[in-house]
Structures are given as structure tokens and as C-alpha cells.
Amino acid sequence: MLEVRDLAVEFDTEHGRVRAVNNVSFSVNAGEVVGLVGESGCGKTVTGLSLLGLVPSPPGKVVHGEILLDGDDLLKLDEAGMRRIRGSEVSMIFQEPMTALNPVLTVGYQMTEVLRLHKSLSQRQARHAAIDMLGIVGIPAPSKRIDEYPHEMSGGMRQRVMIAMALSCGPKLLIADEPTTALDVTTQAQVLDEIVRLQHQFEMAVILITHDLGVVAQTCQRALVMYCGELVEAAPINSLFASPLHPYTQGLIGSIPRIREHKIERLPVIEGMVPDIAALPDGCHFADRCNRVQADCHERSPVLTPSADAGAVACWHPLEPQHD
């Protein structure tokens, strides 16, 4: 349904032109939940924003690539055409529910605004639809709460309102940018369950942007791992966690705090620092931190190549797939 090909996004910064997203290609099938994982600054949010044509410009710019939604290239649309897509075909929810709702407008105003923008509804119909939607995302007494201001709601409640807004026009694709990061753990679990339930109910695809592999394991069918603006591994969840192929993915999974059989002194970490994307090293960007590095890694950039188990990996010396 969604197919991204060779997407590259650049930003003009004080240190010159920086490529935040480089040759990223992936696809999302209808009704699928895909996790986009990576550290801060690896380009996952920029990838999400570029799907909606929301990369801040200037300084950002999509340099090349194609974003095909049901065969239509979104990058070829003009601003007005893009506005018709946003909020109706493709929706987005954001990290900070505290600031993602306008503090001086009621929830009802903000919800009916989307509905009236994309569907020819009267004020009353839009209000009814908004109340229904608030009920669907699990807000108690929606006909009362619709007239409240965001500050009268809790964080989890606001995130539900955001989800309700994003889903009210029945999008094909929902981009959720760290939707639960700002919430406490209990609320996090509830909101994730809600997203998964609604994803089934509305039969839409979801791209879940997160740095939390636990969240990915819980909700996604497939995951894409990004590092320094590039896709380094793509795999179905089961094989990704059971047998990661890229050393970076292995490192990420290894560094998840969990209950282990043997007592360990320290949580494993990936040694070294993420390189500055303004001055990326030649060859594989992960080479300097990699425990499987060999001489050729510093010379040639690996490309994403399909592997067994319907996955793909960008590494010259990937780990052996394990089958048990």
C-alpha cells in the first residue's frame, strides 16, 4: 500500500548540508503494524514527517526518492494536494500529548475541525462524529468531555484525543511518532493496546516510530532498524528478536534491561558514540563501533540486501541466522 523508494532528506545546517535520511526504501502493507526503530537523531522522525510532506523547509528538503501511496507519488503532489492527504488518508500522532493539542481551543473544536476539513459535514454532524470517535478511543462520558480544554485532561486522555483526531477521517495509514514516550508505563500499555485494537477495527496500517524495542515487540509485525539515516535491518519481529542479523540490532536487543538467567554486573552497551551525521565515516557508518568489523567495512558502504526469513540487512559480515 505504501512504498518508499530511495528516500533522501537533507538539511542545511551551520556545518553545511547534512543528509538526515539516506536512500531509505521500505514498504508497508495494508493493515500491517511496522516499527521504525533507532536512536535519537537517526532520522526516524524525519522519515515519518517526509511521508506527510512535513519536513520543515527550509532548512530541510527531500532530495530524491518516491513515496507511493496506492501507486500515487506523494512527493509529486503540490501543497494543496498534500493537504487533502494529511489527516484523511495519512494521519500522524505526536510524542508530546501535552503540547500537541492547542491549549486555548476546546477538544471539540479541534476534533470537528479535522472532520469538517476533509468531510462535508455540518457543525452538528461533525460534533456527533467527534463524540462517537472519543467514545471509540475509550474516553468516558465523551459528550461531556468534548467541551473541555486540553489542560483539564490527563496525559493518557490527551493522547487518546490525539488518536481520535487522527483516526476520525478513517486514514489508510497512521504514523505514530513515539506516541507513548511521554506517558507513564501503565498508561503507555493502555494506549498501545488501544492503537492495536483500533488498527484492527479500522483496518489501517501503522508505522510506529520508537526507540523502545519493548514497544515494538509488543505491537509490531515487522520492524525497520535505522542507524545514521540509513536502514540497516528490516525483519519480521520474531526473527528480528530471535536472530538479529545486523550487529547493531544485536547490540540494541542486548542492551534491553530484562530479567536474565545469569546475574550480570553491567548492562551490555554498544561501545563508542554515534558519529556526527555532518561528518560520517566512509564505508559502513557503524564500523567504528562494530564488534565484527573487518578491513573492508571501512571502505565499502553496505547496501540493504534481502536475507532469509523475509528480512533484509545492510552489513558485509552479518550474524549467522539461528534456527531453533
Place this chain on the structure above:
Amino acid sequence: MAAAPETIALVAAPPHQGLWSKAFHKFCRDRAGLVGLWVVVLYAIVALGVWLGLWASDWAEVTGPKWGPVSAEHWFGTNLIGQDIFARALYSTRTAFELGLVVAVLSTFVGAVLGAFAGFFSGGWIDELVLWFMGVIDSIPFYLLVAAIAFSLGDSPYAMYIAMIATFWVGTSRLVRGEVIKLKELEFVEAAHAIGLSEVAIIFRHILPNTFHILLVQATITFVAAIKSEVILSFLGIGIQDGMSWGLMIAESTIEVLAGFFNNFIAASLLMFGLVMAFNMFSDALQDALDPRSVR
């Protein structure tokens, strides 16, 4: 004990008034602000009465002797040609309110819109243009500008209005521009983009409502500035052209004061002082109430 009823009032307040109800309660606890507000309301009633023709409609008629003293018939005495000073002072209240309201509303509107566009597109050509305009207007001395506009409009009564609106929007605009630069980075603006709103809709529906507290305070400040400027401009002869105002009364009194007759001067000065002072108190309290950073 005094805190108890207030707490109850806060809890009992309708839940969806939010920011404004908080400010309202804070304002209600500010004695000086409340006094200011009531005095302003009193003036407003006087002005409304004049406008409806209930009183002071005989301000231009000769109703007494030259320089009549304070009496039951003429509360503030009469002027050089025997007009009732009290009626003239009341009528001037209407002039002051008309001027203050028109200038405050229009210059705040212009300042808000231009400031919002400049801030939203900060760094772009719209911003450059608006900033250039602000610089130009700031660099022209105010009274010179009024005189120039008055000349070019051929002594039109609107010259002063136009000059004030053209000047006073700048301050509001700078404040709004700064606030909008801050606001547009917030996620709700990105979220508004993400639901497919156009930039103009985002500016008017999502960003400007977030600057209302600034606009309200700026409007009250502009109101006072307009009234004070009118007095000086009318005194100089480039202000109010027809009608009566406190500035014209003070201009009139320049001859009278030399002859030892102070009624005109005192009446105009006191009435103006009362309104300006009350409005300033109201405006200060409003600013405190609407400033989220100030401690209650």
C-alpha cells in the same frame, strides 16, 4: 479563613473556562485593578450617555456669563465666552472613548495580523517587509508624522486617527511576532499541519488565539496612549478638528490661565488624569492576571 470562600469559588467555577477563569479570579483579588475597572466603567457610562444625547448636548451653547464661577447651574463654571465647562468636560469623555476604542481596536488588529504573519514566516520576505515597516515607522518622530498626515489629508478629522493607528501597531506587532516565533515551534502547530490545515488557517485559528492575552493588555495600553497623545496633539492644533476634547479645553485655557481663571484647565486635567490613571491600574492588573509566570 478568608481563603476558604475563594477556594470554593475556584472549585465551583465551571470546569471548561480554564485559563480565562483563572485569570478572572486572579483579577478579582486585585483591589487596585478592580477600582480601576469600576472607574473606567463609570467613564464609559458617561461617554455612552453623551453619545445617546442624555447629557452634555448643550456643550457648544453659550449658557452663562463670561468666566462664571462654580455654581449649582454651572458645576465647573463657564469659560471665556460663557459655555458650561462641565458639559464640555463630559462631552470630551465621549471624544476620548471614541478615539481610544477605535485606535486600540484597529492598531491591535493590524499589529496582531502583521506580527503573526511576520513571526510565522520569520526569516522570509514577509517578515523582512514587516520588520522594515516597523523600522521606518519607529524612525519617524510621532508628532511630525501626525502633522505630515494631517497636511496630506487636508486637515481631515481622521488624520490623527490614521497617524495613531499607523504608529501604535508597531509595539503590539513586535510582541506578537516574538510570541508567534515561540508558538510555531510547538507541537500543536505541527499537529495542525498534519491534519491538513492551510498556513493561513493555522495562523488565524490556532496561533492568534494563543496571543489573546498579549493583545488584550496591548489594547488597554494603546487606549491610554491614544488619549494622552490626543491631548498633546489637540493642544498643538493638529488633533481633534471638530468637536470638543480635553486637549482642546487645555489649549483654550492657555489664555485663561494667564488671566487667573483655572476652571477649564483643572476640569480637563482632572478628568483626563482620572481616566488615564484608572485605565493604567486596570491594565496593570490585567497584565498580572494574564501572565502565567506571575505568582498569584
